Amino acid sequence: MSNKNYKHVSYLWDDAKAAELAGDEVGLLIYRSNLLGADLRLTNYGGGNTSCKAFAKDPLTGQETEIMWVKGSGGDIGTLKRSGLAALYVDRLRSLKNIYRGVEFEDEMVELFNHCIYDLASKAPSIDTPLHGFLPFKHIDHLHPDAAIAIAAAKDGKQITQDLFGGTIGWVEWKKPGFELGLSLKKCLDENPGIRGIMLGSHGLFTWGDTAYESYVNTLDVIEKCAEYIESNLGKKGPVFGGQKIESLPKEQRLSQAASLAPILRGFTSSKQKMVGHFTDDDRVLQFINSNDLDRLAPLGTSCPDHFLRTKISPLVLELAPNEDLSDVAAIKAKLAPAFEAYRAMYTEYYNTCKHDNSPAIRDTNPVVILYPGVGMFTFSKDKQTTRVAAEFYTNAINVMRGAEAISEYTSLPRQEAFDIEYWLLEEAKLQRMPKPKSLSGRIALITGSAGGIGKAIAHKFVQEGAVVVLNDINQERLDEAVAEFTAAYGKDSVAATLLNVTDEASSAAAFDAAALAFGGVDIVVNNAGISISKSIAEHTLEEWDRLYDILVKGQFIVSKAGVAVLRKQGFGGDIINIVSKNAVVAGPNNPGYGSAKAAQAHLTRLLAAELGADKIRVNTVNPDAVIANSNIWAGGWAEGRAKAYGITVDELPAYYAKRTLLNEIILPEDIANACFAFVGGLLGKSTGNALNVDGGVAMGFYR
Template identity: 65%
Template sequence: MKTKTFKHVDYLWDEQEAAKLGDDQVALFLYRSNILGSDLRITNYGGGNTSCKTIEKDPLTGTETEVMWIKGSGGDIGTLTRAGIAGLYTDRLRSLKNVYGGLQDEDRMVGLFNHCIFDLDSRAPSIDTPLHGLLPFKHIDHLHPDALIAVAAAEDSEKVTREIWGDTMGWVPWQRPGFDLGLQLEKCLEENPGIRGIVLGSHGLFTWGDTSYDCYVNSLEVIEMASEYIAGKIEEQGQVFGGQKVAPLPADKRKDQAALLMPLLRGLCSSHRRMIGHFNDSEPVLEFAGSRDLGRLAPMGTSCPDHFLRTKIQPLVLELAPDEDLTDPEATLAKLEPAFEQYRREYAEYYETCKRENSPAMRDPNPVIILYPGVGMFSFSKDKQTTRVASEFYINAINVMRGAEAISAYTSLPRQEAFDIEYWLLEEAKLQRMPKPKVLSGKVALVTGSGGGIGKAIADKLAAEGANIVLTDIAEDRLKEALGTYKRDQAVSAVCDVTSRNSIRDAFKKATLAFGGVDIVVHSAGLAISKPLNETTEKDWDLLQDVLVKGQFELAQEATGIMRKQGLGGDFISIASKNGLVAGPNNVGYGTAKAAQQHMVRLLAAELGPEKIRVNTVNPDGVIVGSKIWEGKWAEGRAKAYGIEVEELPAFYAKRNLMNEIIYPEDIAAGVFSLVGILEKSTGNIINVDGGMANAFTR
């Protein structure tokens, strides 16, 4: 087997990896799917479909029968496993032609797919199932490559298909996916025997092969030919999208503008539900957003159904200069609000014009994609993965428009066709089956000192309840290790010294660029110095004040600035200590700083309450296991103060509280969650998480 070389796609077939799978055709089909899905130029997350057909023994008759294995509903070929596929009797699927009643019967047919199930562990079959099942080939790829959709979306798509591939490719005009489209593919093959694939107008590509490898190479070769054709056209023209109208700012200035703007955009996009943001300033985005043709192409909307289902029918284009002064939030908001109102109004008009008697209720009318010429693209959706994927899909749409415009002219789906897919009852049923969001879904939490100990436990708890996390710590190595425990799209990290205003600002900037803003700030960074008055140095005093008190003050200032821009309220939690309430020996510096933290919380709660920004305190005590401050001299100092050995501290602290309980970092995390996830109307409070210390009772 020779390694193929391609210019426009990645050849990823590894002969040794494939050999490990032997003659397991399903395993080879999954392998092919995964490597195809890893190249976003070929198909994006959740897009496309792949299949294979094998001969299996029928468990009811004992006879051999053909079974089609295909990506199930809602899956992603890039991450596809056996658990994500459906196995169906091919002959039963094809026999559905006998009961098909025409286009008005499409939705009923989806339910009938379940009567064709061979493998009882199958994922629910997708709407694309008959498109694969009515074709005879053993291995089939249905993909959404940018280059192929550009051909499919060109106004003379059928002619261009013949120009590129001659009589080796079929062409089928746009039609919504379903059983009838499967019949059209079958008909196209009958009329064009020997073709290697079919272009679906405004949609994508079907290719096939006798083996998984043959199918893979066929797909790459077809995509490569389209890509080469488009590259030649672009080279002939010398420019794309009519040339540049707005030049991009330098990279650092783009980030600065995006960080200033994103909390305002997030607040506006969250009028129905709280959204998570994503920023992209890649070359394709800047080229399109700054082009002369932006005003013509952007309102046309995307062509491929997979694109606009995730990006909405069209983006919002901001009429702001790249170097616009965005430092005055109120003035900027006054410029943004009319654009959002117009977008929502136009979306409502689109819905009212296109809706049918049984259409689902209108969904959130806010934009998903927002273009800022000279700066980049923002996307907002229910969670980080969804908004990142929406951004990736719109880049695919940009590539499609570039290619189609180079070929001839870009065409998009008619609005009614687009609406019928966006509000398809089958899509609505899929949305209704999705699990309910977790308590903190859509929220962003920045936790200081979260490289380990109590801070990491708090971050873990908030993430488990659905929040996106910004880990901050002064120790980069600990941060890197902590970040590795989270899934992609769940968390980011920023080295942050809370004694430095610039370091704090940089952390919030990273949070804003990563997720759009901040909703929860937990000040868990800390240290402990246990010394009697005479031994407490000015350096000790200043360090405690800088980290615990001044750090909290500056964190609150920066956080409040972002929360006010969003207009969504927020939470600020101070991790203080029992020592802020209880007088004890050898503790003047630490206890005073903790008391200052606690009273600052009360002052901030009184000031920020009218803006729905809640400020509360969690008071730990005796968190020895897993807590970083108990390493070294602090433990020695506390042991000395109580007249015991360091080794005796865990038992000593466990026995001295009313409940005789050991307090763990996870207990402090539960206290934080109670304030941000349950006690939604509480502010200015102190929650003691100490097993019950009577001398620390606040009342």
């Protein structure tokens, strides 16, 4: 097989880059790992692990000794760096066999890995460490490719593996990862000398080589052969997944239905903690959820441990018509409630049936994966990355079911085996070690005008505190720059983006649809977008008056109305914060349009607070003053107008504004962001209809 002519996997090896790493086995391990992780057909995000063995000097004896570098606990091979590797003495790791007390006690071996560590600064060893350590090969890949798992999860996968590879790939029956599985791999190799890899029943694939390149090519060759076999058998037993049962809605209608339904689903799945959503209508997903076999296969759940740890034991399938009328929110909630209650009851029964005396307490009983035939797949989890990865893993599970059904019959793990992985005490310990959630974890914020100035500062603050944000602006170029900035600083899962003209109802509705599709809904709406015009009444035009009221007052009304509709669908309250101004209270010269519009914004805050309290929607005001740095408000002649009103020059404005405050402070966008966070960060959860002045202390702006 030509190394560069694969059909089902990507050959990415660059001889020149590899040559630069010649002699550096660890460097070549990192290089190979990153190439393998770059192709999601080979392994999922965070799934699989890789290793190499090489000699290094023992710091105590000075003697050359064999060391194994293996991906440590957590992390992803696609982005793996040296700091993500665990480094262990091979002889010490293998000597642990001498004190191993048997499978009932294998969990105790994990702490003993620490006695084998060579590099004290390296990553903590993972549960898969002995799987690599007991095999003699210099370079080893353990991956979860869909094509291989399809064979591993097939009813007669062992025989298929034997026939397909002519005995050159071994087979180890399902065992959860750990010390016992490591011994089983070594036993399989001893009984089948000369094999090039081992298939793990219902789990994944082990392949190896004497060099990084040999291991890489061996891995690609094996996976390619699995994929070719599956493709050659597709359709021989009949249509994929038993053929199509229903048709998908057209793309635009699918997205519209998903955007309408997502906040309702988020409300149900957030009954224990706030969840962030993800939606996909990938063709592979649609083929599965629209099929005749959906009702048979979906309840079986997934097979690979990496899959069901992120997707739960099985998905919830919605009994809604693709074109269901979703306009009556109360009726849709009433229709869906029994399905969620049934799912929670099923999960509770699964826990109670399978639990052990020392099992961790039952976790959230809500579904992670929700399938809507004809429309697509929703996933919900604690943050965007986790929910996006859950969607990717369930898509992988669909691929596995598709392949297994094509060549044989799909089998999932027995429920008890699945439970023993999901509620494994070692997994629980890992969960307990995770950092405490930030104040805004699980929260979704839409801040109008967030591509610059105060709005962008608020968005930065919210993301830093754990939220995801929907950046928006009326200017595409400015929005693109903001998205690039946030992505570079916080990663792609922190942000979504949409154009938004706050004066247009359709634009506002589309922005909240974008929030629903990206994250499942919204928790915090900040009305920040605005303009400023400073002129005397004689100079003020009607067009300027209308523009101020359109953007500031009507814009706040339009966005709030659309936001309230989403918040009510979710049913667990939320926050609206209106960025108003000291000018809502203070009467100054040359300010009739802007000042009166700000006063209208302030009173609209109070009116909505009074109306929305029963929905647990808090509505509050932040009143800035003289925020000059990075603020768009000073464009369009405002600075000149204010300078003229005070009889000073534009350059003198910052000092003038600071000196007139009681604290003699210049106000920055970050100060306004901090005030917004004060309202939503958890300490003021019982505050609504209030105003927080952030002006350095302007006595005329005091609320009476």
